[in-house]
Amino acid sequence: MLVPRPSDPIRAAVSISGRRLSYLDAGGPGAVVLALHGHFGDGRTFSRLARELAPDWRVVALDQRGHGYSDRPSDFSRDGYVEDAAAVLHHLGAVPAVVLGHSLGGVNAYQLAAGHPELVRALVIEDIGAEVNGDLSFCLDWPHRAPTRGTLLDALGRSAPHLTDVIREYGDGWGLAFHPEDMVASQHGLNGDHWQAWLASSCPALLVHGTRSNVLGAEHARDMADRRPRTRLVELATGHTVHETDPEGFAAAVRGFLSALDPSPAKGTRLGPRKAAGHSSL
Numbered sequence: 001m002l003v004p005r006p007s008d009p010i011r012a013a014v015s016i017s018g019r020r021l022s023y024l025d026a027g028g029p030g031a032v033v034l035a036l037h038g039h040f041g042d043g044r045t046f047s048r049l050a051r052e053l054a055p056d057w058r059v060v061a062l063d064q065r066g067h068g069y070s071d072r073p074s075d076f077s078r079d080g081y082v083e084d085a086a087a088v089l090h091h092l093g094a095v096p097a098v099v100l101g102h103s104l105g106g107v108n109a110y111q112l113a114a115g116h117p118e119l120v121r122a123l124v125i126e127d128i129g130a131e132v133n134g135d136l137s138f139c140l141d142w143p144h145r146a147p148t149r150g151t152l153l154d155a156l157g158r159s160a161p162h163l164t165d166v167i168r169e170y171g172d173g174w175g176l177a178f179h180p181e182d183m184v185a186s187q188h189g190l191n192g193d194h195w196q197a198w199l200a201s202s203c204p205a206l207l208v209h210g211t212r213s214n215v216l217g218a219e220h221a222r223d224m225a226d227r228r229p230r231t232r233l234v235e236l237a238t239g240h241t242v243h244e245t246d247p248e249g250f251a252a253a254v255r256g257f258l259s260a261l262d263p264s265p266a267k268g269t270r271l272g273p274r275k276a277a278g279h280s281s282l
Contacts, residue, residue: 009050009061011069014091021084022069023062026050030057032094033124033258036085036105037061038241039136039183040176042068044165045102049243052251057098057258062088064105066182068166076186081108082115089119098258100124102243103215104190107132107197114200122261123205124254127216127240130198130224134215136187139180145173152176162241198228205231206257208250210238232257 009024024043033053035046043061050059063070065084073080085108089095099120101109106128113120142159146152149167152174153160166177205228209221218235225233234253238245 009047009059013069014088016084016087019065019073020069020071021062021065021088023060023088024050026054026059026061028055028058030055032089032092032097033057033059034085034089034094034097034099035059035061036064036099036101036108037067038103038105039187040067040139040163040166040178041102042166042177044068045244046100048247049251049254052247053255053258060088060092060094064108066178066186068177072179072182076182076189078107078111078189082112085109085112086116086119095119096121098122098124098261100126100254101128102126103128103240104186107190107194110201110205111194111197113203114197117201117203120201120203122203122258123201124208124257125205126208126242126250127210127213129216129220130195131193131220132191134187134191136180136183139183142176142180145170145175147173149174162244198224202230204257204261206253207231207233208242208253209233209235210240210242210245211235212238213240213242215240 009026011022011024013020013022035043037043037045042063046059046061050061053059062085065073065080066076089097096119099109099112106125109123110125113123143152143155146155152167156163163176168175168177207221207225209216209218211218221233225231236242236246236249243250
Protein backbone atom coordinates (compact mmCIF):
# COMPACT_ATOMS: atom_id res chain seq x y z
CA MET A 1 0.00 0.00 0.00
CA LEU A 2 1.35 3.41 -0.96
CA VAL A 3 1.87 5.88 1.88
CA PRO A 4 1.15 9.49 0.85
CA ARG A 5 4.20 11.73 0.86
CA PRO A 6 4.03 14.45 3.50
CA SER A 7 3.43 17.92 2.14
CA ASP A 8 5.94 20.72 2.63
CA PRO A 9 5.77 22.36 6.06
CA ILE A 10 3.74 25.54 6.29
CA ARG A 11 5.28 28.56 8.00
CA ALA A 12 2.88 30.16 10.42
CA ALA A 13 3.06 32.41 13.46
CA VAL A 14 1.40 33.31 16.70
CA SER A 15 1.55 36.68 18.45
CA ILE A 16 2.50 36.58 22.13
CA SER A 17 2.17 39.95 23.88
CA GLY A 18 2.70 41.67 20.54
CA ARG A 19 5.77 39.60 19.70
CA ARG A 20 5.77 37.22 16.71
CA LEU A 21 6.73 33.58 17.19
CA SER A 22 7.20 31.78 13.87
CA TYR A 23 7.02 28.03 13.40
CA LEU A 24 7.00 25.34 10.72
CA ASP A 25 4.02 22.98 10.81
CA ALA A 26 4.47 19.70 8.94
CA GLY A 27 0.75 18.97 9.22
CA GLY A 28 -0.83 15.58 8.88
CA PRO A 29 -3.20 13.53 11.02
CA GLY A 30 -0.73 12.58 13.74
CA ALA A 31 -0.36 13.86 17.27
CA VAL A 32 1.90 16.88 17.73
CA VAL A 33 5.62 16.80 18.47
CA LEU A 34 6.76 20.31 19.37
CA ALA A 35 10.43 20.57 18.34
CA LEU A 36 12.76 23.15 19.91
CA HIS A 37 16.14 23.84 18.31
CA GLY A 38 19.43 24.86 19.90
CA HIS A 39 21.30 28.17 19.89
CA PHE A 40 21.92 29.67 16.42
CA GLY A 41 19.32 27.39 14.80
CA ASP A 42 15.70 27.58 13.73
CA GLY A 43 12.84 25.20 13.07
CA ARG A 44 14.19 24.08 9.69
CA THR A 45 16.79 21.94 11.42
CA PHE A 46 14.02 19.38 12.11
CA SER A 47 12.63 19.20 8.55
CA ARG A 48 14.09 15.76 7.87
CA LEU A 49 12.87 14.43 11.21
CA ALA A 50 9.38 15.70 10.39
CA ARG A 51 9.39 13.66 7.18
CA GLU A 52 10.71 10.59 9.00
CA LEU A 53 7.98 10.72 11.66
CA ALA A 54 5.06 11.43 9.31
CA PRO A 55 2.24 10.52 9.10
CA ASP A 56 1.99 9.14 12.63
CA TRP A 57 3.38 12.30 14.18
CA ARG A 58 2.94 15.95 13.23
CA VAL A 59 6.12 17.92 13.89
CA VAL A 60 5.71 21.60 14.72
CA ALA A 61 9.17 23.18 14.80
CA LEU A 62 9.33 26.53 16.57
CA ASP A 63 11.78 29.33 15.79
CA GLN A 64 12.48 30.19 19.42
CA ARG A 65 12.62 33.80 20.59
CA GLY A 66 15.35 35.79 18.86
CA HIS A 67 16.03 33.01 16.33
CA GLY A 68 14.97 32.45 12.73
CA TYR A 69 11.83 34.35 11.75
CA SER A 70 10.66 34.98 15.31
CA ASP A 71 10.91 38.44 16.83
CA ARG A 72 13.72 39.57 19.06
CA PRO A 73 12.49 39.72 22.68
CA SER A 74 13.42 42.05 25.50
CA ASP A 75 15.07 39.17 27.39
CA PHE A 76 16.25 35.59 27.03
CA SER A 77 15.14 34.37 30.44
CA ARG A 78 14.39 30.76 31.31
CA ASP A 79 10.78 31.65 32.08
CA GLY A 80 10.46 33.47 28.77
CA TYR A 81 11.51 30.48 26.66
CA VAL A 82 9.25 28.13 28.62
CA GLU A 83 6.21 30.37 28.40
CA ASP A 84 6.73 30.76 24.63
CA ALA A 85 6.59 26.99 24.19
CA ALA A 86 3.50 26.75 26.39
CA ALA A 87 1.79 29.51 24.42
CA VAL A 88 2.43 27.76 21.09
CA LEU A 89 0.97 24.50 22.40
CA HIS A 90 -2.12 26.33 23.66
CA HIS A 91 -2.41 28.11 20.30
CA LEU A 92 -2.33 24.80 18.47
CA GLY A 93 -4.77 23.25 20.92
CA ALA A 94 -2.42 20.26 20.99
CA VAL A 95 -2.02 19.36 24.64
CA PRO A 96 -0.59 17.26 26.05
CA ALA A 97 2.10 16.97 23.38
CA VAL A 98 5.45 15.32 22.94
CA VAL A 99 8.15 17.98 23.32
CA LEU A 100 11.53 17.41 21.70
CA GLY A 101 14.48 19.70 22.24
CA HIS A 102 18.12 19.93 21.22
CA SER A 103 20.63 21.68 23.50
CA LEU A 104 18.96 24.99 24.51
CA GLY A 105 15.68 23.48 23.34
CA GLY A 106 16.24 20.41 25.50
CA VAL A 107 16.47 22.41 28.71
CA ASN A 108 13.44 24.42 27.62
CA ALA A 109 11.58 21.15 27.04
CA TYR A 110 12.24 19.57 30.42
CA GLN A 111 11.65 22.86 32.23
CA LEU A 112 8.31 23.10 30.41
CA ALA A 113 7.45 19.60 31.66
CA ALA A 114 8.47 20.57 35.19
CA GLY A 115 6.43 23.78 35.25
CA HIS A 116 3.48 22.67 33.10
CA PRO A 117 3.17 18.88 33.40
CA GLU A 118 -0.34 19.00 31.96
CA LEU A 119 1.11 20.18 28.62
CA VAL A 120 3.72 17.45 28.11
CA ARG A 121 3.00 13.76 27.53
CA ALA A 122 6.59 12.76 26.79
CA LEU A 123 10.06 14.29 26.36
CA VAL A 124 12.86 13.77 23.84
CA ILE A 125 16.04 15.49 25.02
CA GLU A 126 18.97 15.69 22.61
CA ASP A 127 22.45 16.05 24.06
CA ILE A 128 22.08 18.47 26.93
CA GLY A 129 22.57 17.92 30.62
CA ALA A 130 20.99 18.80 33.92
CA GLU A 131 24.02 20.99 34.55
CA VAL A 132 25.01 23.46 31.83
CA ASN A 133 28.11 25.61 31.58
CA GLY A 134 28.64 26.89 28.05
CA ASP A 135 30.31 29.91 26.48
CA LEU A 136 29.21 31.34 23.13
CA SER A 137 31.34 34.47 23.22
CA PHE A 138 33.24 33.26 20.13
CA CYS A 139 30.24 34.26 18.00
CA LEU A 140 30.77 37.93 18.84
CA ASP A 141 33.58 37.90 16.25
CA TRP A 142 31.17 37.02 13.45
CA PRO A 143 30.32 39.92 11.11
CA HIS A 144 26.97 41.67 11.40
CA ARG A 145 26.77 42.00 7.61
CA ALA A 146 28.84 40.92 4.62
CA PRO A 147 28.57 42.05 0.98
CA THR A 148 27.96 38.53 -0.37
CA ARG A 149 26.88 35.15 0.95
CA GLY A 150 30.29 33.70 0.11
CA THR A 151 32.07 36.45 2.02
CA LEU A 152 29.91 35.75 5.06
CA LEU A 153 30.57 32.01 4.86
CA ASP A 154 34.30 32.67 4.67
CA ALA A 155 34.14 34.90 7.73
CA LEU A 156 32.23 32.27 9.70
CA GLY A 157 35.04 29.78 9.15
CA ARG A 158 34.56 26.33 10.69
CA SER A 159 31.12 27.32 11.99
CA ALA A 160 29.78 27.97 8.47
CA PRO A 161 28.46 24.43 7.75
CA HIS A 162 26.28 24.61 10.87
CA LEU A 163 24.81 28.01 9.97
CA THR A 164 23.76 27.70 6.33
CA ASP A 165 20.05 27.48 7.20
CA VAL A 166 20.10 30.75 9.12
CA ILE A 167 21.86 32.97 6.58
CA ARG A 168 19.64 35.74 5.22
CA GLU A 169 19.95 38.51 2.65
CA TYR A 170 19.04 41.89 4.13
CA GLY A 171 18.81 45.34 2.61
CA ASP A 172 22.35 46.16 3.74
CA GLY A 173 23.99 42.82 2.94
CA TRP A 174 24.15 39.21 4.10
CA GLY A 175 23.83 38.27 7.75
CA LEU A 176 22.53 35.76 10.27
CA ALA A 177 18.98 35.28 11.52
CA PHE A 178 19.98 36.20 15.08
CA HIS A 179 22.12 38.71 16.95
CA PRO A 180 25.30 37.16 18.37
CA GLU A 181 25.06 39.26 21.52
CA ASP A 182 21.61 37.74 22.12
CA MET A 183 23.06 34.24 21.89
CA VAL A 184 25.68 35.10 24.50
CA ALA A 185 22.98 36.49 26.82
CA SER A 186 20.79 33.45 26.21
CA GLN A 187 23.62 31.02 27.01
CA HIS A 188 24.39 32.96 30.17
CA GLY A 189 20.76 32.49 31.26
CA LEU A 190 20.91 28.80 30.33
CA ASN A 191 23.99 28.03 32.41
CA GLY A 192 23.40 26.54 35.82
CA ASP A 193 22.20 23.55 37.80
CA HIS A 194 18.84 22.30 36.48
CA TRP A 195 18.63 18.97 38.31
CA GLN A 196 15.48 20.01 40.15
CA ALA A 197 13.66 20.66 36.87
CA TRP A 198 14.99 17.49 35.23
CA LEU A 199 13.71 15.36 38.11
CA ALA A 200 10.44 17.25 38.61
CA SER A 201 8.41 15.63 35.82
CA SER A 202 7.26 12.02 35.58
CA CYS A 203 6.33 11.61 31.91
CA PRO A 204 8.29 9.15 29.71
CA ALA A 205 11.57 10.61 28.45
CA LEU A 206 14.18 9.72 25.86
CA LEU A 207 17.68 11.14 26.35
CA VAL A 208 19.82 10.98 23.20
CA HIS A 209 23.56 11.41 23.81
CA GLY A 210 26.24 11.91 21.18
CA THR A 211 29.23 9.92 22.41
CA ARG A 212 31.65 12.44 20.87
CA SER A 213 29.78 15.44 22.26
CA ASN A 214 31.75 18.25 23.90
CA VAL A 215 28.57 19.42 25.68
CA LEU A 216 27.16 16.33 27.42
CA GLY A 217 29.52 13.79 28.95
CA ALA A 218 28.78 10.06 29.06
CA GLU A 219 28.83 9.82 32.86
CA HIS A 220 26.47 12.77 33.25
CA ALA A 221 24.07 11.36 30.63
CA ARG A 222 23.94 8.01 32.41
CA ASP A 223 23.42 9.73 35.75
CA MET A 224 20.48 11.66 34.28
CA ALA A 225 18.89 8.45 33.01
CA ASP A 226 19.53 6.56 36.25
CA ARG A 227 18.13 9.23 38.53
CA ARG A 228 14.95 10.00 36.61
CA PRO A 229 12.30 7.25 36.40
CA ARG A 230 10.83 6.33 33.00
CA THR A 231 13.90 7.66 31.17
CA ARG A 232 15.54 5.78 28.31
CA LEU A 233 19.12 6.61 27.25
CA VAL A 234 20.25 6.11 23.65
CA GLU A 235 23.87 6.76 22.72
CA LEU A 236 24.93 7.41 19.11
CA ALA A 237 28.44 7.90 17.72
CA THR A 238 28.09 11.62 16.94
CA GLY A 239 28.98 15.00 18.32
CA HIS A 240 26.58 17.45 19.93
CA THR A 241 24.18 17.86 17.00
CA VAL A 242 22.98 14.27 16.82
CA HIS A 243 19.96 14.88 14.57
CA GLU A 244 22.17 16.42 11.86
CA THR A 245 25.19 14.12 12.11
CA ASP A 246 23.23 10.87 12.19
CA PRO A 247 19.71 11.75 11.02
CA GLU A 248 18.75 8.13 10.37
CA GLY A 249 19.94 6.90 13.75
CA PHE A 250 18.31 9.81 15.53
CA ALA A 251 14.99 9.32 13.74
CA ALA A 252 15.07 5.60 14.47
CA ALA A 253 15.66 6.25 18.18
CA VAL A 254 12.84 8.79 18.33
CA ARG A 255 10.46 6.55 16.35
CA GLY A 256 11.20 3.62 18.62
CA PHE A 257 10.49 5.70 21.71
CA LEU A 258 7.31 7.22 20.30
CA SER A 259 6.03 3.84 19.17
CA ALA A 260 5.49 2.92 22.80
CA LEU A 261 3.19 5.93 23.23
CA ASP A 262 -0.44 6.11 22.15
CA PRO A 263 -0.17 8.00 18.83
CA SER A 264 -3.70 9.38 19.23
CA PRO A 265 -4.21 12.73 20.94
CA ALA A 266 -5.45 12.58 24.49
CA LYS A 267 -9.21 12.58 24.91
CA GLY A 268 -10.58 16.08 24.65
CA THR A 269 -7.50 17.47 22.89
CA ARG A 270 -8.21 19.73 19.95
CA LEU A 271 -5.66 19.66 17.16
CA GLY A 272 -5.65 22.99 15.40
CA PRO A 273 -5.50 23.06 11.60
CA ARG A 274 -2.35 24.11 9.84
CA LYS A 275 -2.27 27.87 9.36
CA ALA A 276 -1.49 29.70 6.16
CA ALA A 277 1.99 31.15 5.92
CA GLY A 278 2.32 34.37 7.84
CA HIS A 279 -0.84 33.78 9.88
CA SER A 280 -0.79 35.19 13.40
CA SER A 281 -3.19 34.88 16.25
CA LEU A 282 -3.51 36.70 19.53
